[in-house]
Amino acid sequence: MEQNAPREDIVTAPARPARVAVGVLALCFALAVLGRGLGESFTVFLKPISEDFGWDRAQVVSVYSLTALASGLSAPLIGRLFDHSGPRIVYALGLLLLGGAFLAAAFAGHLWQFRLSIGLCVGIGMALIGNVPNSILLGRWFGPRLPTAMAIVYSATGAGVLVLLPTSQILIDHIGWRGAYQLFGAIALILLPPLLLLPWRLFSMGSPHVVKRAEQDQIDEGWTLPSAMRHHAFWALFSTFFFTAVGMYAIAPQIVAYLIDAGFPPLQAATAWGFSGVVLLFGMLGVSSLDGLIGRRPSVLFSYALSIIGILMLWALQQHPNIWLLTGFVVCFGSMIGSRGPLLTATAMKIFRGKRVGTIYGTISIGSGLGSAFGSWAGGLLHDLSHSYNPVIVFALISVVLGMIPFLVVPSLRN
Numbered sequence: 001m002e003q004n005a006p007r008e009d010i011v012t013a014p015a016r017p018a019r020v021a022v023g024v025l026a027l028c029f030a031l032a033v034l035g036r037g038l039g040e041s042f043t044v045f046l047k048p049i050s051e052d053f054g055w056d057r058a059q060v061v062s063v064y065s066l067t068a069l070a071s072g073l074s075a076p077l078i079g080r081l082f083d084h085s086g087p088r089i090v091y092a093l094g095l096l097l098l099g100g101a102f103l104a105a106a107f108a109g110h111l112w113q114f115r116l117s118i119g120l121c122v123g124i125g126m127a128l129i130g131n132v133p134n135s136i137l138l139g140r141w142f143g144p145r146l147p148t149a150m151a152i153v154y155s156a157t158g159a160g161v162l163v164l165l166p167t168s169q170i171l172i173d174h175i176g177w178r179g180a181y182q183l184f185g186a187i188a189l190i191l192l193p194p195l196l197l198l199p200w201r202l203f204s205m206g207s208p209h210v211v212k213r214a215e216q217d218q219i220d221e222g223w224t225l226p227s228a229m230r231h232h233a234f235w236a237l238f239s240t241f242f243f244t245a246v247g248m249y250a251i252a253p254q255i256v257a258y259l260i261d262a263g264f265p266p267l268q269a270a271t272a273w274g275f276s277g278v279v280l281l282f283g284m285l286g287v288s289s290l291d292g293l294i295g296r297r298p299s300v301l302f303s304y305a306l307s308i309i310g311i312l313m314l315w316a317l318q319q320h321p322n323i324w325l326l327t328g329f330v331v332c333f334g335s336m337i338g339s340r341g342p343l344l345t346a347t348a349m350k351i352f353r354g355k356r357v358g359t360i361y362g363t364i365s366i367g368s369g370l371g372s373a374f375g376s377w378a379g380g381l382l383h384d385l386s387h388s389y390n391p392v393i394v395f396a397l398i399s400v401v402l403g404m405i406p407f408l409v410v411p412s413l414r415n
Helices: 004-040 042-053 057-073 076-087 087-105 111-128 129-155 158-189 192-198 198-206 207-216 225-229 232-261 266-273 276-294 296-318 323-336 339-349 355-365 366-386 390-404
Strands: none
Touching: 004 042, 004 087, 004 129, 004 158, 004 198, 042 057, 042 111, 042 158, 057 076, 057 111, 057 232, 076 087, 076 111, 076 129, 076 355, 076 366, 087 111, 087 129, 087 158, 087 192, 087 198, 111 192, 111 225, 129 192, 129 198, 129 276, 129 323, 129 339, 129 355, 158 266, 158 276, 207 296, 225 232, 232 296, 232 339, 232 355, 232 366, 232 390, 266 323, 276 296, 276 323, 276 339, 296 323, 296 339, 296 390, 339 355, 339 366, 355 366, 366 390
């Protein structure tokens, strides 16, 4: 009997960290679904809010752009907060801010109030429970498998869209947009006490094997934000995040309107783009799997190639609106819209590993927020000035190619 005891310890010891890792992954996914879903739900609220107040579309869309901008600009501060205070404080502040923001928006009567609540506060709240803290926490549990873990978390964008967009429409139909915002705010605040009671000390420790390996690998390389900003890889990743987001979001907010103008019925157009939430998960996991098979650079370039093919299919839909081109566009563009995120995250975490990785990665992530805000604004402006989608598509194509270039020319990203 005494001889069997150590064997039992050997079997069960690795099993517990594995179970905790899965629990941490599930928690990060759930928080990402909530944050991204609540943020993207504004596309459903846009029309009833603009009709209630008589605001033009550009004024209301500015709230959406501000959400993306606030989320991106707050990333380095959130990374720094995570480095110093840990995940409990970061995630709790996120839920508190989201809950307060939606409750405030439910009683808003002026555009500046929506910009402050839904734009600024929701943007920061999304970032507090989003990719920056999730990537740092998951890095402690998954180590070399971080790209796969982050692919699952990044797919929360699609899951959040699939769940919360139709839910938002149903709530608006039954209790109005103000009632829906009150409910969203209440849910976020109700989730706060259970979140605080989770075993955060255990979650923060990470897997013993991963932490030990990280300690051996990083032999204190001493990265700081100023030293990282003097490294070419920092600005290469920043520009990749920025230009890729510009290309994606120049198109994404206008896709449903584009498909309707191309001749598709509104319900079919909305359903087709909604299906991108399904293919996004497969795209995330597929590209992350390729990373392990053929390497990071070929995997990233493959994802850009599919995005470019998808944009060209969207362009062709103007002249040849048919279900085959539409399906091809949704599969190619929709599945790749965030597929590079996990690989870029893992690359940044590997190059700048150390005690200040949260601050450094958060600063790099500013590129994504700036690109999302600039892309959506520029895409709308180009359409308004030209009364055509062609300049928007050309602009998106150029931006995607610019986002791909660092992986072709920057040595630390090529290797």
